Amino acid sequence: MALEIQPLEQFTIERLIPLHIGRLDVSYTNSALFMTIAVVLITALMLLGTRRAALVPGRWQSVAEMMYEFVADMVDTNAGHGARDFFPFVFTLFLFILFSNLLGLIPYSFTVTSHIIVTFALAAIVFIGVTIVGIVRHGWHFLRLFVPEGVPIVLLFLLVPIELLSYFIRPFTLSIRLFANMLAGHTMLAIFGGFAAGVGLLAFFPLAINIALVGLELLVAVLQAYVFAILTCLYLRDALHLH
């Protein structure tokens, strides 16, 4: 009996509402649908949580407040003072990635963050934004970021390119980390799911693995959103506090 496992099928982009502007394909896809769902859910959570703000928070309010406090604390401790201006950005980013990751774990749903173009776009926004913030705040002084202090001039010829490289690699590491984790996790889930479907009574074993994997994927989903947000904070910190 041939096992039919197509673990990568779940990542297919489908055009739900075909749309074309000129030669540009701007169709509303399943990816866009799940982005919309994520945004709607986040907005609903925040509106619901703050609609009847009480001194003693109810369930929704405490969820909203916990999210807020968590990210606010993260921004404060990792990006330093003066970074509160960027709290809304980090908060949005964190919630969007978190919800996309978690939504993807629902069976038959689509994982937005398993596509590198999505994560790269997010990382590029962070990278370009941080660079602009740095240049606006420090002007040409910003370039000192790439010149290590107290290093012999000869070594600078080696170190400056390395620093430059490690700076420009940031959007790639940031996006590939998130994308690879989501892709690998969901592929694995699909593979073991396919085994379970194909081996009849023996299905107990792949199923057991899959249950464990879902738990792991939950952790990864939350953790990856956290890592993305915290790295954004650290990059912001570099741009804000260089002297």
Add this chain to the structure above:
Amino acid sequence: MVRAVPAMPAGMSGIALPDMSESGPPDPLARLGERLDKARARRNGKPMPEPDNADLQRGAGLGFRIGIEFVVAIVIATGLGWALDRWLGTRPWGTIVLFFLGVGAGMLSVYRAVAGIRMPVGSRPLDKIDSGRKPKDDWDDDEA
């Protein structure tokens, strides 16, 4: 038989699923309440909180970071070198030089992730930036 089994569990779980090996350290969200209390206490008075180094280093966050940092640096740098070679016709020098720069950048990223978020890109120690606060203070920050 049974003899072979005990050696497995500790190490194997990490090796069997290389991509998922970060599952070991505890979830940073677990101590959320505790850290929130700490943050509230800390916010009063201290103008510039240090990066939460202890948290990051212990948390799984760090594990997630360094794994990919090194590899991506080398791959991107080498790819860049290869593209430059094609563009400028300098094969193979761009690839070679940028490969080694990539290794350097990768090591630097990993080193910084492990040795301290305290060092921004310019590898300037953070205590200089933070107007004289000694870095030692906050190594023991969370025990206090």
